[in-house]
Amino acid sequence: QDGRIELNIAGRPVDLRVSTLPTMYGESVVMRVLDRGQVSLDLEQIGLRSKDLEIIRKLILKPNGIILVTGPTGSGKTTTLYSCLNEANDPMTKIITTEDPVEYNIDGIVQIPINEDIGVTYAACLRAILRQDPDKILVGEIRDLETAQIAVEASLTGHIVFSTLHTNDAPSSVIRLVDLGIEAFLLTATVEAVVAQRLVRRVCSECKEEFEPTDEVLMELELTRSDVQGRTFFYGKGCKVCNGSGYKGRIALFEIMMMSDRLRDLIMDGASTQEIQNAAREEGMQTLRDAGLIHIYDGVTTIEEVVKETIVS
Template identity: 50%
Template structure:
């Protein structure tokens, strides 16, 4: 019995729904079962159950451990990609092959003829099959044959079309390369990736994803090396960059729509020894929750920081290295205080997220719109609160301090390793000590640590005391945890990140020390006596709470 009739007989759909589905998919290149699942009329597991009963084929749920890797070598990858099937194991004289479309006898016949071995089909969901294909054959392996259709659609917003005689440019706009780049982008988004690195080497073209702050090599087929120039050209076309310029760095960006949401990508291209290297920064606004508690701020730090950001004037600094979440924390702070009674202006490079009720401006150095020039103009717009993306030089620092001393609350960032050295950094720039002392209200230093994956979290008992850092104190009732590694966390043991904070609130004593130009170590000692909690100590607390590991805290904090 055909699948549609069987579904009607089982009462899963009506005949009218079947007729509508057949009519709607007649112009589409999708199977009836795919259409029914996509439109939500029938669940995939119900379709598999009906197929199993009708065709007397067992249902399996294979994972990577169930797949015979030696068997994969005997089956041509082109057939795997073409038909969405994957060999699982040997069974007597033949092999068991997982498929979600047992009615496609051509696929099984072609595979049987190709390997000259009897085939026993078993049923598995298309999602499981395509995950296995991706795992064993690499992201984008479909470009060599037929791309997998289950990954969802990716649409480029305002794509630029280019007419060119350059073969690389022509190939870059071919459907296969377009789909290959889309597949790499979609995989990065699915993995919660913040950056994608395309790196040309002498005998390789590497693709790496930065997930939770750590780079991982993407599983792409080695044949991608042949498409290196076409991939680079494709990304440059999307970013509206000069395709012919291969000697100078270029910056650009584009937008895509994926999984129902719009995502910005910032693109940087630089020339390297064996071609151009590209890094794409993914800015997924829907994936960021601009909330101080969600970022990991709690307890006394949250209470004190919230009090500081509600003060009428002064400077609030957030410090840390690139990629430590400074901008996100500042956005969360602004979101906490935004109201119709406050005029809030920001000058950023670039504007990463757009906030409701806040006036945001992006620097344009080529025409002279710098942080300092924008700040001077802001003061004539009657603001209450100003955010400066970064204090990079003496001019910006002096204008920001002047704004804070004339009744404005100013937020900004500095690149320093901890909270205390922010004051000495401003002094090193050339700012007068009395200006630093009178303007700074608080400094928040931060780092991002990976959190333990909840799916594979397990208790960890160190076998020797030397496995723990000497400054980490573990109480008799304290327990430590780690992630064993699983599919959900890509076998890293970590999933997600949260911030470690170190909040320095300026007291009268600390202000006096700054005026006297006392050293950072002296200021730190005094701040510790006043109750300053260091980032590393905050990290040890997260370890005791079972949220991260000592090794992760050590990775992001200094001794």
């Protein structure tokens, strides 16, 4: 079973997402804490660098198309999507979302919770939304072919659609949609961009210290000693502020793949994920690992965090 608990702790609104599962020895319970008082839906505050922020703002203003945000559960996809909608939210723009569940309540946006037990699925909800004259649509997740097809239909009829997928990186999302059954010519005509993201922990500013990584550690990033000459690395030794963990807070890593004529041609030709990724990198795409390295060099996070959350591209 899944459920939600709303609490008010010391004047701060806190949501608990609760999941229970019966086991041989009793209930297994997992609770995800969403501190709404700590969440900023300001696009400038989610960790985008100035170049990426400019790209995202241009995407939000597009009159039609599909914008996908991809990553595992808990990688910050919802916060990114809501920040995009919050940026676009004004009295002249009708925004409708369908979610499972509704994570944040935003004034001025029509939000519809999914309830599959009574037939309110993503696909059914999205069909109904198209009859409500929306300007921008958020679909919590593209889970099946029917939802993907309706999202494509919405895009082709003059709507901008935001949604999520669960893939390892941006290029994989294209292959995922093809595997679902979306024809390549429809995909290339509708998808404008794919944003992959991960969350890594920030090294604690109160106890961080410089250190010299070993060659073995550098190999985990596929770097050599000459690659990092002149660079400074940090780790958190642990203190009261960070409860001895060496980390305090999190920051997002972003990988933004903009669709281009070259990428569209590759997709139409049935190119592999690696071929699409290579072409995207040649056109300037920064991978998740690249973004992680920048934060390592800036002293924001550690090698261990980036190795754990990203893969070599």
